[in-house]
Amino acid sequence: MTSPLATLAAACGLSATLAWSQAAAALTVDEQVQKDLHFHIAELAQDTYAGREPGTAGEEMTIDWLVEHFAALGAKPGNGDSWLQEVAITAVTTDPAAVLAIRGDAFNADWAYGEEMMVSTQQQVATTGIAASELVFVGYGINAPERGWNDYADVDVTGKTVVVLINDPGFATQDPALFNGNAMTYYGRWDYKYAEAARQGAAGALIVHETDAAAYPWEVVRNSWSGAKIGLTAENRHRDKLAVEGWIPLAQAQRLFAAAGRDYAADKAAAAHADFEAVALGGMQASVTLNNNLSDRMSHNVAALVPGSQHPDEVIIYTAHWDHLGVRPGDAGDNIYNGASDNASGVAGLLALARQFLTGGERPERSVLFLAVTAEESGLLGSKFYAENPLFPPEKTVANFNMDNIAAGNLGRTHDVAVVGYGNSELEDYLLRAAQRQGRVVVQEPYPEKGSYYRSDHFSLAKVGIPALYLTNATDSVEHGKAWGDARLRDYVANHYHKPSDEYDPAWDLSGAAQEVLLLLEMGRELTSSRDFPEWRDGVEFKAAREASLTP
Incomplete structure (x- = not known):
């Protein structure tokens, strides 16, 4: 039974809403909009x-x-007689105890979740990961036939983990004739890079974070990629996605390339040209296990119609x-x-x-x-x-x-x-x-x-x-x-x-x-x-x- 106090509170809330819904006659449209925004x-x-x-x-x-x-x-429900459109989602929360292990002939590093790397997955499974997965640098990770560009040409990355630069060659060169010059194209986005790596058969992808190219600092990556990773619930539980989607800070990338006997700056510069060829990173391998907590939920779009x-x-x-x-x-x-x-x-x-x-x-x-x-x-x-x-x-x-x-x-x-x-x-x-x-x-x-x-x-x-x-x-x-x-x-x-x-x-x-x-x-x-x-x-x-x- 609803308590008298709850009934009173509900009535007060309704009264406040009705009062808000009545526009103040003395206000201009601009003033009313500002008032609504603040409210x-x-x-x-x-x-x-x-x-x-x-x-x-x-x-x-x-x-x-x-x-x-x-x-x-006075709006009407936008979905028939409902205000809501149901959106089935699955939250995948990766245990932050995950460690990205990088191994090479003379290199041994265990990178911690948070400051040294971020890893997650779109796969809606309890456990996934990569084990001794060969690292391959694929430049910007772009396959754009209409632009005569394919960073995956003549390389098989099946089961491997690709290392990818953020943004696209237009930004890197500031050449207005290359991609869209300074303006990022969709090929420069992290979601494109992960999707293309999956289409190429890779098991994982590590994007190198640089603040200027990404347009936000590492802290944004850390905050945005920790906690629950939410996706539309998929019948195949997104097993067609990468097992591991990750980011590494620039300093980690520089260490990785140096350990593989390569120069990060030189390889990055080479990747800004259409004749770039992907290169294996000197036998370096990556391993990480993602232990995930899964939660299937129902979320909602709200639709109001005039x-x-x-x-x-x-x-x-x-x-x-x-x-x-x-x-x-x-x-x-x-x-x-x-x-x-x-x-x-x-x-x-x-x-x-x-x-x-x-x-x-x-x-x-x-x-x-x-x-x-x-x-x-x-x-x-x-x-x-x-x-x-x-x-x-x-x-x-x-x-x-x-x-x-x-x-x-x-x-x-x-x-x-x-x-x-x-x-x-x-x-x-x-x-x-x-x-x-x-x-x-x-x-x-x-x-x-x-x-x-x-x-x-x-x-x-x-x-x-x-x-x-x-x-x-x-x-x-x-x-x-x-x-x-x-x-x-x-x-x-x-x-x-x-x-x-x-x-x-x-x-x-x-x-x-x-x-x-x-x-x-x-x-x-x-x-x-x-x-x-x-x-x-x-x-x-x-x-x-x-x-x-x-x-x-």
Whole structure:
């Protein structure tokens, strides 16, 4: 039986939600958006949510909050009569006692989990590993026939462990004619490198971490790859994946190459050329056993819908991931990864947008879906599941607008707005018009070498052909200038990204985040009242999938 106290608490909570759902008449739209952002970030980034790890009590609290507040605004369930889309996941937690043993004729090293290496697996099995697996350096680990590039040419890596450089040759050489020059391609991403190594038959892969090339320090690798490794539950338990997916710091790689009688810098330089040939590392072998704790869980995407008044079968999708990294019991001190900016801010943006679509006058002619997805931090899993199991088919999905980490650095208002994947689609034409009305300019993302286009949930939808736009933090601060904004963003990445210190502060200046939300609102409203289907630009890798989906 529910206690009177619990009933009172529930009633008070409902009353608070209903009060929040009523927009303050005296506030401008901009002020209301900022108020909504503060309200939801403050809630979702509390310690009681325990870092919003999928499949935990923190998830239950998160999805309850989202459903309650979408409903209070007047949205409808987005999955039939349900607000939720079930996403079956398996958490694989590797025992941090794992030791990576490297052996050679005159070399004997046991590298410890954490500072000297990180290892994990996507295989959903209790025990896996490699034993006396020959180490082979395969450069950037890229097989790209369309670019005349194959680092695996004329080498058999079956059962071996490949050592791979992060990023791609374009970044290494800064040659704009090579790959995409300074801007990372998908070939530079760690998930591509592991997947290609598995396709080549390797047993394991060790990526060499360099801070500039990876675009984040070793601490991000350590924090992101410890704890539970979450994947979509697979019937084959992902036995087709690598037994060991690992990272090693630059210093360890240099020691390894020297022990194999090679020069790391020289081999790295050689790998930046198309005629590079993979080399065995002097008989060096690697062994490690991964003892894993497995937990099959049910996670959820949250889907809230504003049905279109004229064309309800056509949809504009706004996405943001609700999850973060949870709790790391082994960490000293604060071990809750609250993810206030990453990505309570993006989820707050969904709710702020929902308010505007539901209270801003006439109902949109096309439907609008607000999709808060799970397990982005584990490899874009929630959006991947949605792309494979869409609530609206891709050919009826007009566009996707993604919000991720929109409060990073708390830069305030900026003169510019940055596009990740600049030049990809006609959605930038809509952005240009909206930005001009804000008195702002559109620029390329500040750090294209980070490969951010392949690191958030819009990428899952882009891969099935849906034009997707992802904005990121521009740095030309209205109040303080560009140098200040650059320094603020660098500080966030170095000291707060994927760290427990990504916590909410009521003093945050969210006016810049509100600028982004208002741009996305204006673009969405324009698209909902038109018959346009924006296209990818010529030469963009997602264009063929879009054209195929639109072909009768």
